[in-house]
Amino acid sequence: MSSHLQWMVVRNNSAFLLKGAHGQTFTTEANNLKGKNSFRYSGLVQEKTVRVAPTKEGDGIVLTTRKTSFRNKPGKNLNTVNFKTSSGPRRVLNKIRNTLRKTKYRKDL
Numbered sequence: 001m002s003s004h005l006q007w008m009v010v011r012n013n014s015a016f017l018l019k020g021a022h023g024q025t026f027t028t029e030a031n032n033l034k035g036k037n038s039f040r041y042s043g044l045v046q047e048k049t050v051r052v053a054p055t056k057e058g059d060g061i062v063l064t065t066r067k068t069s070f071r072n073k074p075g076k077n078l079n080t081v082n083f084k085t086s087s088g089p090r091r092v093l094n095k096i097r098n099t100l101r102k103t104k105y106r107k108d109l
């Protein structure tokens with residue numbers, strides 16, 4: 001099924017939707033960086049998604065990307081990389097930027 005057709009189905013009928021002020025609609029779905037309910041940022045319908053979250057211990061950041069090869073196997077389609085924040089938050093941010101830019105992973109984000 002194409003991602004545009006999936007978006008047309010999920011756009012207004014999702015358990016993750018939150019109505020915001022001034023007519024904005026937000027979402028709490030996984031792999032949605034900005035939390036906006038739009039096709040561009042949707043973690044449900046895009047082939048390539050990015051997620052940045054703190055580690056369970058709280059001493060670093062986890063960068064999660066989706067593999068396109070195992071699209072129909074949710075257990076195998078995520079790639080995670082841990083970054084320690086002991087070197088400083090600016091260095092971690094630059095590492096994340098460089099990782100996404102060098103692999104040319106979702107230029108629009």
